[in-house]
Amino acid sequence: MKRKWIGVLLGAVVLAAVASGAAYASADREVVLEFGMFTGSYWDVANANSFTIIDQAIATFEAEHPGVRIHYYSGVDKDDYSEWFSRKLLRNETPDVFMVLGTDFHQFTSMGILKDLGPLMERDTSFDESAYFTSAFVSGQYGGTQYALPYETVPTLMFVNQTLLNKEGIAVPDENWTWDDLYKICRQVTRDINGDGVLDQFGTYNYGWLEAAHSNGADLFNQGGTQSYFGDEKTVQAVKFIAQIQELYQGQTVTQEDFNAGKVAFMPLTFAEYRTYKTYPYKIKRYSNFQWDCITMPAGSQGDNISQVDTLLMGISANTRQEQLAWEFLKLLTCDPTIQTEIFRQSQGASVLKAVTGSRQVEAILQEDMDEGDRVISGALLSRVIEEGCIEPQFKKYEQAMSLANSKISALLDADNVVDSEMKILQHEVDAYLQQ
Amino acid sequence: MRSTNGNESNKRRIWMLQGAILALNCAAVFAICFFVYCTTQRICAQYNARTFLDTVVTIPADPKADLLFCMVLLGILAATFVARILWLEHHQGPWTAVTLAIDVVVCALLIYWLDFNYNGLVLLVFANVVANVRDGKVKLLVAALAICGYLLADYNLLSIYLPLYRVSDYIQYYTADAQQYLFSIYNVLNSLNIVLFVAYCICVIDWQRGTIEKVNQLYEELQSANQQLLQYADMSERMAQTRERNRLAREIHDTLGHTLTGIATGLDACLALVEVSPEQTKKQLELLSKVSREGIKDVRRSVNELRPDALDRLNLRQAIQEMVQAMSQISDVQIHFQTDQERLQFDADEENAIYRVIQEGITNAVRHGHAKEIWITLSRREQEVLLVIHDNGVGAAEIKNGFGTRHMKERIEMLQGTVTFDGSDGFTVTARIPIRWSETYD
Numbered sequence: 005m006k007r008k009w010i011g012v013l014l015g016a017v018v019l020a021a022v023a024s025g026a027a028y029a030s031a032d033r034e035v036v037l038e039f040g041m042f043t044g045s046y047w048d049v050a051n052a053n054s055f056t057i058i059d060q061a062i063a064t065f066e067a068e069h070p071g072v073r074i075h076y077y078s079g080v081d082k083d084d085y086s087e088w089f090s091r092k093l094l095r096n097e098t099p100d101v102f103m104v105l106g107t108d109f110h111q112f113t114s115m116g117i118l119k120d121l122g123p124l125m126e127r128d129t130s131f132d133e134s135a136y137f138t139s140a141f142v143s144g145q146y147g148g149t150q151y152a153l154p155y156e157t158v159p160t161l162m163f164v165n166q167t168l169l170n171k172e173g174i175a176v177p178d179e180n181w182t183w184d185d186l187y188k189i190c191r192q193v194t195r196d197i198n199g200d201g202v203l204d205q206f207g208t209y210n211y212g213w214l215e216a217a218h219s220n221g222a223d224l225f226n227q228g229g230t231q232s233y234f235g236d237e238k239t240v241q242a243v244k245f246i247a248q249i250q251e252l253y254q255g256q257t258v259t260q261e262d263f264n265a266g267k268v269a270f271m272p273l274t275f276a277e278y279r280t281y282k283t284y285p286y287k288i289k290r291y292s293n294f295q296w297d298c299i300t301m302p303a304g305s306q307g308d309n310i311s312q313v314d315t316l317l318m319g320i321s322a323n324t325r326q327e328q329l330a331w332e333f334l335k336l337l338t339c340d341p342t343i344q345t346e347i348f349r350q351s352q353g354a355s356v357l358k359a360v361t362g363s364r365q366v367e368a369i370l371q372e373d374m375d376e377g378d379r380v381i382s383g384a385l386l387s388r389v390i391e392e393g394c395i396e397p398q399f400k401k402y403e404q405a406m407s408l409a410n411s412k413i414s415a416l417l418d419a420d421n422v423v424d425s426e427m428k429i430l431q432h433e434v435d436a437y438l439q440q
Numbered sequence: 441m442r443s444t445n446g447n448e449s450n451k452r453r454i455w456m457l458q459g460a461i462l463a464l465n466c467a468a469v470f471a472i473c474f475f476v477y478c479t480t481q482r483i484c485a486q487y488n489a490r491t492f493l494d495t496v497v498t499i500p501a502d503p504k505a506d507l508l509f510c511m512v513l514l515g516i517l518a519a520t521f522v523a524r525i526l527w528l529e530h531h532q533g534p535w536t537a538v539t540l541a542i543d544v545v546v547c548a549l550l551i552y553w554l555d556f557n558y559n560g561l562v563l564l565v566f567a568n569v570v571a572n573v574r575d576g577k578v579k580l581l582v583a584a585l586a587i588c589g590y591l592l593a594d595y596n597l598l599s600i601y602l603p604l605y606r607v608s609d610y611i612q613y614y615t616a617d618a619q620q621y622l623f624s625i626y627n628v629l630n631s632l633n634i635v636l637f638v639a640y641c642i643c644v645i646d647w648q649r650g651t652i653e654k655v656n657q658l659y660e661e662l663q664s665a666n667q668q669l670l671q672y673a674d675m676s677e678r679m680a681q682t683r684e685r686n687r688l689a690r691e692i693h694d695t696l697g698h699t700l701t702g703i704a705t706g707l708d709a710c711l712a713l714v715e716v717s718p719e720q721t722k723k724q725l726e727l728l729s730k731v732s733r734e735g736i737k738d739v740r741r742s743v744n745e746l747r748p749d750a751l752d753r754l755n756l757r758q759a760i761q762e763m764v765q766a767m768s769q770i771s772d773v774q775i776h777f778q779t780d781q782e783r784l785q786f787d788a789d790e791e792n793a794i795y796r797v798i799q800e801g802i803t804n805a806v807r808h809g810h811a812k813e814i815w816i817t818l819s820r821r822e823q824e825v826l827l828v829i830h831d832n833g834v835g836a837a838e839i840k841n842g843f844g845t846r847h848m849k850e851r852i853e854m855l856q857g858t859v860t861f862d863g864s865d866g867f868t869v870t871a872r873i874p875i876r877w878s879e880t881y882d
Binding site: 086087089090091093094095096108111114115116323 | 497498499503603
């Protein structure tokens with residue numbers, strides 16, 4: 005009798021469990037996808053519209069995927085983002101899809117926080133990696149594995165003070181100009197205008213050995229970051245070239261004020277800065293007393309007109325429970341032409357998609373912001389600069405190694421030493437640090 | 441009694457040490473999880489997360505979940521331990537092995553979950569298995585596995601291949617002073633575990649050595665007892681023989697001696713009388729005849745008294761069957777007894793001889809022939825009884841006039857029978873005994 009009752013009770017429990025399980029499964033539960041992003045521009049220029057693109061993407065995504073909601077925390081500043089994200093990480097509250105800062109990418113991938121996108125890319129037949137600019141796509145790789153996709157990219161361009169060149173009777177160089185052209189112009193414009201015996205007009209500001217090295221095809225480190233190439237001919241040539249230019253300034257330091265006052269002909273500038281200061285309202289705040297434009301970097305004897313390209317990356321958490329949805333959303337953000345076109349409208353960077361950046365539509369968007377008569381950087385040129393651009397190496401000791409190299413090289417430039425042997429010594433020092 | 445007590449206390453000490461190792465390991469695991477969890481909270485509260493991340497290889501996915509999960513696993517370890525002490529000690533069987541297997545799995549999970557930051561759990565598993573596994577080979581295998589596990593589950597080795605978080609990274613988050621304390625605690629926990637384990641091993645070795653010594657001692661005692669028993673058996677046999685001889689001597693003296701003396705005296709009288717009075721002599725001789733018959737009666741009574749017990753109680757068939765059964769039971773020999781006679785009833789001396797010959801035959805077959813099967817047939821051939829005892833033992837190429845065969849021969853010949861032995865195929869005893877089928881002396 006007792007056993008019978010126990011059987012009935014057990015049956016009831018099992019039935020209740022099955023019923024509640026079925027009810028739970030069939031209920032329309034909302035899936036929430038967390039998105040980690042920061043407010044403001046990645047390129048350190050003012051950007052009031054940072055949410056607009058994301059909001060638009062979220063609206064599109066939620067419309068395509070009923071029952072899915074995307075949530076993001078607003079108000080995390082770019083400077084606080086890394087800390088905010090790290091805290092989330094420590095507490096296992098990592099967002100499913102998130103922006104990755106260039107300074108975090110190496111650390112996070114080596115910790116295994118970012119999902120390996122390889123299998124997802126392989127499975128997804130609609131995904132085409134050749135749609136991205138090579139430099140942008142490769143910057144999402146670490147150790148040969150794709151951990152992030154590029155969202156927005158910014159190449160470095162050369163700012164040209166057209167007013168100054170016109171005054172000196174010099175034509176704005178074309179996009180295939182070289183170090184020799186730059187040196188010639190620098191020699192021409194560097195002089196004492198007001199006759200006080202001190203130079204007050206200069207060729208370049210902020211144009212350093214690194215920019216020169218990039219445009220001379222120099223690689224500074226090997227893939228794994230265990231070996232540097234500062235003694236390499238290409239790098240040495242770049243340093244020598246900078247030394248040559250600095251010689252023109254007779255030991256004087258060119259400052260931002262000189263530049264703002266329109267007394268400097270060239271300055272490296274990111275594409276984001278270019279776009280910010282070319283458009284209202286910032287164009288009246290800066291560089292307003294002269295005409296200016298951007299061109300490519302001058303090519304060294306062994307290199308091309310290329311420069312460093314910075315890319316804002318987005319990745320998926322390795323612990324996400326919504327792998328497929330996260331992948332769909334990441335894809336929407338990084339390779340949907342509509343969303344990527346919005347980057348030109350709402351942000352200051354360039355799209356990472358070849359088709360978008362090179363399109364007529366984008367040129368029209370860029371033209372909208374410009375003054376009449378301003379030359380707009382062509383989509384084709386922009387595409388070339390991005391496609392061929394150098395990307396910052398990803399390894400743990402990169403920043404320390406670079407600051408070590410920077411201080412040594414600037415000391416070397418000031419001291420007028422023999423560049424070749426000093427660069428060899430520097431290479432040994434950096435190698436010793438890297439191999440520690 | 442004293443050694444049992446010693447063993448008990450030793451066993452209790454082993455349990456206690458095992459408990460101590462378990463408690464220490466639980467404390468260490470809990471301490472690590474709790475420390476990582478608290479430090480994570482602290483880092484977040486102090487807004488040092490990004491700086492901290494730069495100093496680590498990787499971080500545990502979810503310190504809070506880890507803490508809960510590890511506590512559940514520790515609970516399982518404690519439960520299996522308690523189960524072994526309270527319940528399974530009296531229920532040897534597969535369940536002990538099951539709890540040990542659970543321990544192994546749980547410890548492996550814990551070590552993995554802690555990213556190999558604490559491998560002292562291997563020692564815990566090893567300690568449990570050493571105490572509970574009897575089989576030497578299994579023990580050796582487990583020992584080898586444990587050593588491999590202890591060496592392989594080492595953080596420094598594995599971190600080359602796997603991204604593993606490091607407790608020392610979390611310790612290094614604190615100020616130098618605090619670091620010193622924390623590192624000491626961490627090291628003390630590790631060392632204490634090893635110290636406890638060594639103490640435990642010594643205890644187990646001690647205990648097992650005690651057991652071995654006890655077994656050896658018992659074996660020696662058994663040996664000497666055996667020796668003594670043999671001596672007793674020998675002595676009692678000889679005593680029985682002596683007693684029997686004395687009885688026989690007395691019997692012979694009392695009956696046969698008495699009768700023969702009477703007959704001799706009577707015959708002397710006859711010799712003296714035969715010429716004087718033949719009538720008288722005839723009377724005397726009749727008397728002597730009567731006396732000698734009386735003597736025969738006496739002799740038969742004496743012989744009767746020498747009959748085996750079984751024959752006293754039972755008839756011959758039953759007695760033989762009882763003997764056959766008893767022999768089969770005490771040795772692993774199959775004995776088949778067959779007879780064509782419904783009624784096996786002979787005179788006592790005949791029954792006695794048959795019984796003894798069978799007994800002797802079985803004894804010989806087992807002792808000398810190492811036979812596994814013995815066939816005994818008893819049949820009537822006219823006025824004779826034919827007794828054949830055949831076995832499948834080693835036989836004998838040459839029949840030696842040994843004690844066993846001589847006895848048989850004597851017994852049979854006393855009844856004017858014949859006996860032959862054949863050792864070519866097993867061993868066969870064939871005895872023919874003329875029987876006084878209906879004749880009686882009475």
